[in-house]
Amino acid sequence: xxxxxxxxxQTVRAETLIDLLAELEFEGEWLATAVNNDLVAAExxxxxxxxxxxxxxxxxxxxxx
Amino acid sequence: MLSLYGKDVTSRFLLGTAQYPxxxxxxxxxxxxxxxxxxxxxxxxxxxxxxxxxxxxxLIQDLGVHVLPxxxxxxxxxxxxxxxxxxxxxxxxxxxxxxxxxxxxTLQPDPFQLVEAAAELxxxxxxxxxxxxxxxxxAERLLxxxxxxxxxxxxxxxxxxxxxxxxxxxxxxxxFPGIPLIVDAGLGRPSHAxxxxxxxxxxxxxxxxxxxxxxxxxxxxxFRNAIExxxxxxxxxxxxxxxxxxxxxxxxxxxxxx
Numbered sequence: 001x002x003x004x005x006x007x008x009x010q011t012v013r014a015e016t017l018i019d020l021l022a023e024l025e026f027e028g029e030w031l032a033t034a035v036n037n038d039l040v041a042a043e044x045x046x047x048x049x050x051x052x053x054x055x056x057x058x059x060x061x062x063x064x065x
Numbered sequence: 066m067l068s069l070y071g072k073d074v075t076s077r078f079l080l081g082t083a084q085y086p087x088x089x090x091x092x093x094x095x096x097x098x099x100x101x102x103x104x105x106x107x108x109x110x111x112x113x114x115x116x117x118x119x120x121x122x123x124l125i126q127d128l129g130v131h132v133l134p135x136x137x138x139x140x141x142x143x144x145x146x147x148x149x150x151x152x153x154x155x156x157x158x159x160x161x162x163x164x165x166x167x168x169x170x171t172l173q174p175d176p177f178q179l180v181e182a183a184a185e186l187x188x189x190x191x192x193x194x195x196x197x198x199x200x201x202x203x204a205e206r207l208l209x210x211x212x213x214x215x216x217x218x219x220x221x222x223x224x225x226x227x228x229x230x231x232x233x234x235x236x237x238x239x240x241f242p243g244i245p246l247i248v249d250a251g252l253g254r255p256s257h258a259x260x261x262x263x264x265x266x267x268x269x270x271x272x273x274x275x276x277x278x279x280x281x282x283x284x285x286x287x288f289r290n291a292i293e294x295x296x297x298x299x300x301x302x303x304x305x306x307x308x309x310x311x312x313x314x315x316x317x318x319x320x321x322x323x
Contacts, residue, residue: 006109024112028119031110032151037143039150057109059151060118061125063091064106064135065081065222065272 004055018045020056032059067267069214069245070160070192074131076101077262078292079247080285081272088124090281095128098285102131104162104270106138107152133194135162140175142182149186159192162216162249172222172250176203180210187211196249199233201240208244215241216249216270219261223273225253228260238265255284255291262295263303 003010005024014020017033017040033040034057040048050056066073080100085091095103103125110118125132134152139145142165149161165182167175174197183193187210195207199217207215217237220226228234229251237246248261249270258269269292278284 005112025114026110026112027114028116030119030122030155032107032155034147034151037147039147039154041154057151058112059107059155060110061122061155062106062108062118063081063083063085063121064104064137065083 001050001052003050003053006056006058015049016046017048017050017056020050021045021058026058028060030061033057034059067245069194072131074101074268075099076289077268077296078289079104079133079249079268079270080275081270082121082125083272084276085281088121091276092124092128094275094281094285095130097282098275098289100130100285100289102133102270103128104133104135104272105156106135107148107155131160132156132158133160133162134158135196136164137162138166139164140166140169140178142178142185145178145182146185149182149191150189153191159190160194161186161191162194162196164196174198174218176200176206179203180206183207183212184210194247194249199230199237201233201236204237204241208241214245214247216247218250219248219257220251220253222250224251225274226251227253227257231260231264234261234264234266255287258288258291259295259298262292263299265299268292 012023014023035054067077076099078098078100079102080098081104082091134156136145136148139148145165165175165178167173179195183195186193193212194214194216195212196216197203204215219228245267247268247270248266252258252271253274275281275284
């Protein structure tokens with residue numbers, strides 16, 4: 001399936017958000033995720049099924065003022 | 066002690082975490098400034114197991130301070146609200162420094178989008194720290210939206226210009242004596258921090274003035290001292306300026322040589 005992950009098109013085998021993170025090696029527990037402009041909380045990733053064309057944002061803590 | 070949304074904080078110096086020469090200097094500056102709140106942001110994580118976000122987060126956790134996530138870079142209420150929700154999910158705090166930029170050159174907040182986002186976030190249980198201009202009516206609207214802290218700028222972000230409109234800052238202090246007021250953005254020198262603290266502000270939030278200083282660690286210490294000096298001066302009751310001289314030495318008993 002084709003997805004847009006952090007602004008880049010990706011072709012992946014994963015069907016759930018948790019599997020997508022593993023497939024693309026987004027490692028570490030400190031991640032925040034959204035799909036199509038809606039938050040997907042950490043505990044919801046396991047059962048969150050993706051569909052072709054979904055736009056996924058994967059964010060992490062970063063320096064900020 | 067300063068209390069923000071029911072949390073006691075041990076310092077009136079809030080520090081940003083961006084633009085330091087190295088992570089170690091950021092850590093040393095935070096310790097030298099004796100800060101109790103650090104601001105952090107959220108950005109896209111890199112794929113491929115780089116864990117850049119987690120390395121930064123570990124550094125912040127080691128400092129043992131409160132974390133104030135921001136919505137920096139958002140230009141609409143919609144984006145800021147989603148960013149705030151993602152920050153709450155990640156950092157496990159209801160605190161959010163709400164930034165909704167309205168002008169890309171001055172980084173002036175968009176007052177209309179700011180109030181819209183603040184109302185929705187407050188209704189959703191967030192404890193909002195709104196980055197705002199020094200406008201009195203905007204302040205009233207943000208309080209009506211549910212904000213219990215206000216963070217007016219004193220000059221554009223990163224400008225180091227210092228308080229451009231002390232009258233407006235004084236007006237906010239006078240209108241809202243019971244609301245924690247934090248000057249956020251525009252401070253360049255320790256004396257700027259002293260000035261706003263002498264106006265009765267509860268705290269200051271700054272980043273660039275420390276991070277881009279020649280010696281960030283020493284500058285953090287200087288700001289800490291400046292903030293404490295301004296606060297103590299405010300509490301001690303300062304004289305109002307006068308147009309004419311007033312002798313400090315008593316005139317009674319003065320010798321007459323004639």
